[in-house]
Each structure stands twice: as C-alpha cells, then as structure tokens.
Amino acid sequence: MEAVIFSLSFxxxxxxIFLSFKYFDKRLTFAFGLLFAAYLGLDDLVTGLPSASSAFSFAGGEWNWSGKVYSLLLSIAVVLGLGIKPEAIGLTLSQRNLTASLIALFLFILWGVSLGLLFKPSAPSVETLAFQALMPGLAEELVYRGIAPALLLGLIRGKEPLQGIPWTVVFITALAFGIWHGLSYSDAKFSFDPMSALFPFIGSIAGGWLRFSSGSLLFPILAHSFANVAFHLTALLGA
Incomplete structure (x- = not known):
C-alpha cells in the first residue's frame, strides 16, 4: 500500500509541476499533462514492485534489476500503445551537434567524479558497476528525456518531433526527476532530502539540453551511465 500511496502522490x-509551468509553453495542454503525470506515477509503481513484494523480483543481487526491467517494459508498451514515433523520443543513432555532445559527455564524467569525491561512496562491487553502467541510464533517460517530454508535447499517433529545445518541458521533467530522487514515504510519513533531489535536477537540465541538442537519447544515456560509474569508481582512488 505504501508503494501505491507514493506513486499516486508523485x-x-x-x-x-506541469500546471505551474504550463503557461510558459502554449503547446502544453491539460490532457497531455495528465497523461504525463499518470505515466510517471505508473513508472514509479512498476519500478518499485520488487521492493514492495519479493514475488515481483526475478533477479537477485543488491540492486533493483527487476524494477528497471519493468520500467523498460512499460516504456515499450506506452510507445507502442500511443503510436509514438521512435524519433519523437530520440530513439535514433542520427546525431546533431556531435562535437558539443562529446564535450558534454566528458563534462558529465567529471560531474560524476566530483560528486563521488564529495559524497565518498563505498567501494563498488562488480554488480554495482554493471548495474550503474546498464540500467539507470537506459531506463530513466527513456522515461524522463524520451517519453515524458514526448507526452507533454503531444507527440502521439505518429506526430513528428519538433525542432529546437523546449526549455519548459526540459525544466518540468528535470524538476520531476529531482523530486522523484529526493522524496520518500515510509511509516505513513513523507520525507524529502534536498541534496538527493538537487543533483539529479541539475543533471537533468543538462541531460534535457543534450537530448534535444543532439536529437537523440544516445548521448544522454551514455552520459548518465558514465557519470554513475565514475561516481562509484571514485571510491577506488584512495584504495
């Protein structure tokens, strides 16, 4: 029940968040704002299923492999069910502004190292490095930099992606992503960790720019994954 309450609340x-910034972009409508919010709530719910009940966990280990797979499956279902074109969510290898994307990728790695030096994570296991390299970047970027922006912009039923960077959409999705990381619910009480929200929010602003600047999810996924791995590898610097 706690998982359901949290997902509905989120x-x-x-x-x-959508309502607060809707009027900065006339393309945003109430209907697609509701669809956007419902999708993020449902994604949180399926991602958290293994934590809510071990019956939903099909993979062992210390990380939520099962939940991320459920998130990916939901994303596929939403894309197919709503007729979203791959290009509308950045599922293309065609790249714009390649030099800027490569510079951004390098800066994301430095960002991960800097956060690692600041927060000093424990020495990573092989599973930790594998999970961080493969799952969060893929699943979360598909949701927050791919499908969620497409829903906000109404890019369903085969509508073509738009040109330019929709900054209002980038900010809405980044703020939601930050809150998702900082908010928690346990024992009938909500709590919020500002630091856990702040850094994902900042990274999401950059990731949103990278997504629309490049026209693809490739570099946002790589940047997210490399930054996560770099964060955990900093624990080995003093070993």
Missing part, C-alpha cells in the same frame, strides 16, 4: 506532484 503523479499528483508531477501534475502540479
């Missing part, structure tokens, strides 16, 4: 927060 969906409501995502919709409030």
């Amino acid at each position: 969906a409501a927060i995502a919709f409030l």
Whole structure:
C-alpha cells in the first residue's frame, strides 16, 4: 500500500509541476499533462514492485534489476500503445551537434567524479558497476528525456518531433526527476532530502539540453551511465 500511496502522490506532484509551468509553453495542454503525470506515477509503481513484494523480483543481487526491467517494459508498451514515433523520443543513432555532445559527455564524467569525491561512496562491487553502467541510464533517460517530454508535447499517433529545445518541458521533467530522487514515504510519513533531489535536477537540465541538442537519447544515456560509474569508481582512488 505504501508503494501505491507514493506513486499516486508523485503523479499528483508531477501534475502540479506541469500546471505551474504550463503557461510558459502554449503547446502544453491539460490532457497531455495528465497523461504525463499518470505515466510517471505508473513508472514509479512498476519500478518499485520488487521492493514492495519479493514475488515481483526475478533477479537477485543488491540492486533493483527487476524494477528497471519493468520500467523498460512499460516504456515499450506506452510507445507502442500511443503510436509514438521512435524519433519523437530520440530513439535514433542520427546525431546533431556531435562535437558539443562529446564535450558534454566528458563534462558529465567529471560531474560524476566530483560528486563521488564529495559524497565518498563505498567501494563498488562488480554488480554495482554493471548495474550503474546498464540500467539507470537506459531506463530513466527513456522515461524522463524520451517519453515524458514526448507526452507533454503531444507527440502521439505518429506526430513528428519538433525542432529546437523546449526549455519548459526540459525544466518540468528535470524538476520531476529531482523530486522523484529526493522524496520518500515510509511509516505513513513523507520525507524529502534536498541534496538527493538537487543533483539529479541539475543533471537533468543538462541531460534535457543534450537530448534535444543532439536529437537523440544516445548521448544522454551514455552520459548518465558514465557519470554513475565514475561516481562509484571514485571510491577506488584512495584504495
């Protein structure tokens, strides 16, 4: 029940974020704002299923492999069910502004190292490095930099992607992503860790720019994954 309460609450927060910034972009409509919020709430719910009940966990280990797979499956279902074109969510290898994307990738790695030096994670296991390299970047970028922006912009039923960087959409999705990382619910109480929200929010602004600047999810996924791995590898610097 706690998982359901959190997911519904997060969906409501995502919709409030949308309402707060809707008027900065006339392309945003209430209907697609509701769809955006419902999708993020549902993604949170399926991602958290293994934590809510071991019956939903099909993979062992210390990380939530099962939940990320459920998130990917939901994303596939949403894309197919709503007729979203691959290009509308950045599923293309065609790249724009390649030099800027490569520079951004390098800066994301430095960002991960800097956060690692600041927060000093414990020495990573092989599983930790494998999970960070493969799952969060892929699943979370597909949701927050791919499908969620497409829903906000109404890019369903085969509509073509738009040119330019929709900064309002980038900010809405980044704020939702940050809150998702900082908010928690346990024992009938909500809590919020500002630091856990701040850094994902900042990274999401950069990731949103990278997504629309490059026209693809490739570099946002790589940047997210490399930054996560770099963060954990900093634990080995003093070993």
